Amino acid sequence: MAPADIDSTEPASRRPYHHGDLRRAILTAALDVIAADGPAALSLRDLARRAGVSHAAPAHHFKDRTGLLTSIAAEGFGLLATTLREASDLKEAGVRYVRFAREHPAHFQVMFAPGLLRADDLELTTARALAGDALRESVSAVDPGDIDPRLAGVAAWSLAHGFATLLLGHNLDGPVGDKDPEEVFRTLAATLFR
Amino acid sequence: MAPADIDSTEPASRRPYHHGDLRRAILTAALDVIAADGPAALSLRDLARRAGVSHAAPAHHFKDRTGLLTSIAAEGFGLLATTLREASDLKEAGVRYVRFAREHPAHFQVMFAPGLLRADDLELTTARALAGDALRESVSAVDPGDIDPRLAGVAAWSLAHGFATLLLGHNLDGPVGDKDPEEVFRTLAATLFR
């Protein structure tokens, strides 16, 4: 980060020409905005103002608005992959999926907003594939029984993803209330996958 | 609709001053755009051009960009409510939920994009409550067993919503392939809710 005593209102001449870590600064500012008001409220110029740089500076690191969002999504899939790998079994992976959505709501939203992303971006596709591998690994660790593992994977993913999505959209405020969402999901998964 | 021989390139003087059903025309055009490229690609001025009216005409019917999207969401919840009411049991309600998402992808996307909507809009909240009632009704119809009905509702909704969301985002193209998604969901729900 740049020195703390430098704010965006200061004239450009007194600020160092180089920010230091502008890329990271823009990313975190973007995550703040998205978590608060959604991806639609994102403005490159606003992010530039927050970082105290000129309006065209972000373009150098992300090229596009789409480029910025794509980077966020890729980072999100990376984080999700490492989180899922630490899960002991499938149910725990689901709990971690929900926790990820709650701890990184901005990442989560952007990751599953295909209209905002550059679908063929290399970083994105590889990160997404990594997360997919982690998910499949968790599924294969469970006792197969007589169920098609691919179907089981879709079922688990759908359940966790739906719960997380509805949670973030405040659609479960009624039923879940002030209970710990992860605990609710845990009992829910236990009842279903008995 | 306005007469078919009138296109937007024609000078305003030769077009009738009143469109006829501009509100509906804007809505359907918006649904087309959203289904194709997502809500982010929506432009009020573009919709006005498609309908062959001036750039400020849509504002008279929807006030805002947010107002337009809120109307779409409300319409969507209304459609979903009537669809769910026709379901015989809970599993069938889930299948209908998935079918709704596939047949009305634009509605579905907007309905669950809280950042784009006027949350306190009356039409929206009542339509949403109606759909919620329909869902709860489907849940209550199932044999309770020893499960908390609220938890069962959350489980069913999460599963259907997650499946539908992932499906629309092309995240299940691999596992589901060219199979009929509704049929996949049916067997999936049957295995889980046995």
Add this chain to the structure above:
DNA sequence: GAGGCAATCTTGTCAGTGTCAAGTTGTGCG
């Protein structure tokens, strides 16, 4: 240490958009 080079950031500009205000045209109702 000096020179050059590429990365980083700035300034300027353009078309497009949402939104508001004020005016114009048509319609239905008393």
Add this chain to the structure above:
DNA sequence: CGCACAACTTGACACTGACAAGATTGCCTC
């Protein structure tokens, strides 16, 4: 018939994303 209101237009303003061209800086090499 006329009048009030709804539907639509015209005009304007601030804001945004994107591009081009120039300025500044750190770094790498000799």
